[in-house]
Amino acid sequence: MYKKTEDVWKWRLYAFVTICGLMSTPTAAITPEVEQLIRAWSPLVWLHSEEKFLPSSVEFFLPEVTVQDNQGVIIQDYVTPENLIGGEASTALHMQTREPLDCPSCYNLDMFFGQPIENGGVPTYTIYREYDDAFNTLDVSYFAFYPYNRGKDACVGVPINGSCAGAEKNLGNHVGDWEHNALRFRNGQPYMIHLNVHSFGAYYEWNETTQNFHFFVGEEVRSAGNPDYDDSLYEKDARYEPQYPPTVELMGTHPVVYSANGSHGLWGSPGTAWTTWDNLILIPWLPSNVSYEGNLNWLNFLGDWGNSAEGCEYEIVTGECELGSGPSGPRSKVDFPDPQPKS
Template sequence: MLDLKTQFPRPSSLKSIKIGFWFRFCIFSFLLAGRFIPASAQLREHEFQSVPDYVKKSAPLVWLHSEDPFLPSDLLTHIQHTTPAINQVRIPGFDRKLNLDNLAGLNNLGEPDEVFLTSNDSPTSSPFPSWLYGQGPDSSGRIHDAVPCIVILVEKGLRELDAFFFYFYSYDQGGNITQVLEPLDSLFKDEPAVMQGMHFGNHIGDWEHNMIRFNDGKPIGMYYSQHSDGQAFVWDDSKLSKENGRPIVYSALGSHANYASPGNHVHDAALVDYCDAGSRWDPMLSAYFYSLEPINFTLTPLSNPESTRIDQPTSFFYYTGKWGDERYPDDDPRQRTVPYFHLRQFESGPTGPRSKQLVRKGLHPDFRHRKSWMEWGVSVFMIWYPCCLRGWRVWISGAVVLGGVVAAGLGLRYGIRYAVRCYMRQGYRKLDTDIPLQDVEGRTRDD
């Protein structure tokens, strides 16, 4: 006789079997899924300690212009040659006390954008202050005894990471008359200062950057900062040149705007930047490295064996003021202004990396520069100028425009006359419909 108790388990035993089965199933699924987690996700914990290899293998290489005297600059040296100021008034008590570890303390002096790191030396003095020139790289691409670059990694989930490469220069030299395109250059012929080669738009302190986006540890696109805007490329774009897998960046003469190719580049519709392969700089050899938590905006230092830097200060990142002088007033003897065009020789210094929209959806910043009406007007004019407004073309274009206006006027005139005639005809038909002539004749006979 079969013992039912031994052949079939009790309900409580069945329940324990089901729980054990599902427990083992979950453990197996978890272990199996680990084999298919992207490399970037598996390295997430490690990435907060050191720079991932895939970032180092795809980091930019910068070609500085061969004639640019203003080279990458050490961050600490720049700070030590400045004094904080608000509304052009220097704040005493900071002589040689400021450094990269306490710079954020200046935020307590005023509003976020009120403090300016003002140069202790005038940019109009002769000889020119030597610390504003910066320092060039050696033959290996390393800049010794200086840190002009910071690398910030922004992890956006398990698969996506944005790597920002910021380059710092103590001085930005703006354009001069040779960099203004025809025919707008002729507008300055009566301005002696401009015609003598005055550079306008200069400022102390200059931050430029590239951003490379990675997906599953592979680069998919890159952004180049350029003046008030920039350019973005997908990684396989033929315009993006590379050296051993590392993208090439060309730093423009004076302005240090970043471009993907050498040669002349038009910006803001009417100005030209010059780029060439002067000296090769590898920013990864002289940089600070960090990861940024995108929600709390917290900076964490990272290590990189290729860099000789041991210290990794963070306070300077949280500084919200400007990294240079405030624009000098028009009555300041250092300032020169071009009448009517409001071009000034010196402008205000820039904000730091914190304000460069480090958390963004696309390669471009989410909030891009909005052109003024004057900028739009200049852009439209410069688009039409080469084909329709240069030399004898302006007469043909004028004749075409005049002919178009005359044709439009005649068309409008005849169109109105035609519409009036049609309206009058419709009125006659309506009257004929409302009062038939037969009725009128019948009434006449009756009378």
């Protein structure tokens, strides 16, 4: 079953990439019409009613970390958005909290709880890319940063009939969490949305008749164990498919997405409403060999946005550490293939 699903996914993605074609050059200056489109379709994010780990700005987070190499040597202290090291020199580096955690699954630092989202208190970093192609394609990625991602309790004993014989551990926590969704527009109209949930996600196509996004294809997840939690032994790298919602609904023109409690993955199926359009920071896309400057310099950092992994004694069984490595930043995310240039 998994092999068949994988083949279908690969075929559909291949067809999608083939249709969209090859690279073309993005245009430079943003027009009022494009800015209005970006703002009109920015997401409404429902945070879970019990969410403790709120999003924050980059400026809020960076003073609380240093930049270190994989030996724990501090490469950069007193980090700001303007002076954060970037480029190839940062690829093998990671951020590390100034104050140590009490344990790998502990969240004893105040900054982990983020900032209030009301009245535009937290920015959404919005990277847009315009193409000079036959469809006037516009790609927009809406990024949210969270200082902390809370993992889930997992059985590290033997799962039997829905319960765990043996110990449970909280696994998959990590410092730093970048979540995003991406929209592709053609000729000023929505075409497709990608909802990102950590290392996987789903694509939804715009349906002009129903005026919402319909499920197109979802990405499989590599998991440490059987998602049905039956009495089979956990098998590292077992595959399963998430149950993606059939549609992404809208509030006006704003896609409505739901942020998972603690882990913040964006799903299309409430608690506290985050109206992201109250504070959008619009950022033009730049090719990887061109650096951002000034207060956007932080985008050039290519290392991990969080602590190095700890508490990995169960990783061989579960595929997860108690504290995983931090995520990569926005410039590492590619949601859509480049459209075909004008002939």
